[in-house]
Amino acid sequence: SSKVTARYYTAQAAFYSDDESADIDWDNLGFHLMQTDFMYVTKSSEDGTFRQGQLNRYGNIQLSPSAGVLNYGQGLFEGIKAYRREDGRIFLFRPHQNAIRMQFGAERMCMASPTTDQFVDAVKQTALANKRWIPPPGKGSLYIRPLLIGSGPILGLAPAPEYTFLVYACPVGNYFKQGTAPLNLYVEEDVHRASRGGAGGVKSITNYAPVLKAMKNAKEKGYSDVLYLDAVNKKYIEEVSSCNIFLVKGNVVSTPIAKGTILEGVTRKSIMEIALDLGYKVEERSIEADELITADEVFCTGTAVGVAPVGSITYKGQRIEYKISSDLTCKQFYSRLVGIQRGVIADERDWIVEI
Ligand code: COI
Numbered sequence: 001s002s003k004v005t006a007r008y009y010t011a012q013a014a015f016y017s018d019d020e021s022a023d024i025d026w027d028n029l030g031f032h033l034m035q036t037d038f039m040y041v042t043k044s045s046e047d048g049t050f051r052q053g054q055l056n057r058y059g060n061i062q063l064s065p066s067a068g069v070l071n072y073g074q075g076l077f078e079g080i081k082a083y084r085r086e087d088g089r090i091f092l093f094r095p096h097q098n099a100i101r102m103q104f105g106a107e108r109m110c111m112a113s114p115t116t117d118q119f120v121d122a123v124k125q126t127a128l129a130n131k132r133w134i135p136p137p138g139k140g141s142l143y144i145r146p147l148l149i150g151s152g153p154i155l156g157l158a159p160a161p162e163y164t165f166l167v168y169a170c171p172v173g174n175y176f177k178q179g180t181a182p183l184n185l186y187v188e189e190d191v192h193r194a195s196r197g198g199a200g201g202v203k204s205i206t207n208y209a210p211v212l213k214a215m216k217n218a219k220e221k222g223y224s225d226v227l228y229l230d231a232v233n234k235k236y237i238e239e240v241s242s243c244n245i246f247l248v249k250g251n252v253v254s255t256p257i258a259k260g261t262i263l264e265g266v267t268r269k270s271i272m273e274i275a276l277d278l279g280y281k282v283e284e285r286s287i288e289a290d291e292l293i294t295a296d297e298v299f300c301t302g303t304a305v306g307v308a309p310v311g312s313i314t315y316k317g318q319r320i321e322y323k324i325s326s327d328l329t330c331k332q333f334y335s336r337l338v339g340i341q342r343g344v345i346a347d348e349r350d351w352i353v354e355i
Pocket of ligand 1: 241302
């Protein structure tokens with residue numbers, strides 16, 4: 001019916017009928033790459049605006065060996081989920097927030113960026129073109145990954161002369177291998193994720209490879225993930241490799257304040273609003289790792305991760321355990337979030353975008 005839908009049909013009709021479902025095991029999705037049918041691609045023009053993009057079959061892309069992204073890490077990514085409801089309708093969660101965050105990141109990394117409309121349109125087209133990969137309700141979601149990369153060739157250190165905006169998608173379930181079991185976090189004291197004035201506050205690809213080693217070491221020791229400390233004082237908690245963190249103490253919900261070293265997650269922001277709605281006091285502030293021991297509850301948030309309760313945190317050799325029960329505060333927050341996404345709780349803030 002919409003223009004987007006019409007365009008999607010011309011691209012997709014040759015391959016799949018509208019109601020054909022992908023032949024995969026929807027009960028055991030996890031968070032693993034699976035090739036889907038189409039990806040959206042567009043490139044910047046000389047004036048820094050992006051051309052009208054198109055859906056191509058999912059596949060490898062060609063890049064110059066001297067592309068800015070390959071040599072100097074000029075790249076940003078995003079993560080957005082599309083959900084299927086019982087009645088078959090498809091919804092995105094707050095895609096405009098991701099569009100704005102990409103523009104903010106592009107400004108920091110000296111890159112051209114798509115407009116909000118171009119971004120959201122590309123995400124919609126990608127979701128619709130890969131509709132048969134959107135899991136049935138309750139089984140997971142379609143994780144949509146927009147990428148903005150310096151694709152133009154450059155030798156000396158400078159912004160790339162051309163940018164590629166690409167969107168692909170993959171069906172996903174639980175992010176962590178252990179499913180929905182509480183996370184066991186390890187507080188890393190030597191490796192830092194970000195520093196003031198750096199790029200920790202934007203979703204730069206350069207924020208992620210530097211944590212792999214600490215993450216791998218922690219996983220080898222049986223931890224789910226790593227919690228990083230601030231690089232200056234080495235005592236304030238910042239974030240986990242792939243998600244934000246919250247503490248609950250009584251009716252106060254706290255999360256580390258974002259001063260350029262923390263990625264301002266869309267789920268983080270949404271959970272803060274939900275907590276306020278449910279009568280909690282919400283604070284963004286500096287939180288010392290020493291405070292972890294006094295929390296009633298700790299949980300992580302992220303698009304990929306969702307809302308994940310933390311069962312233990314190991315800091316300076318001491319393992320802090322948190323009580324896990326069915327009436328955890330974070331579970332209340334998560335059911336409200338999921339309720340809004342599934343359409344059973346009123347979406348008063350227009351977080352949900354039907355496609
Ligand atoms: C997301 O939650 O969408 C992310 O981008 C985190 C990523 C490391 C999987």
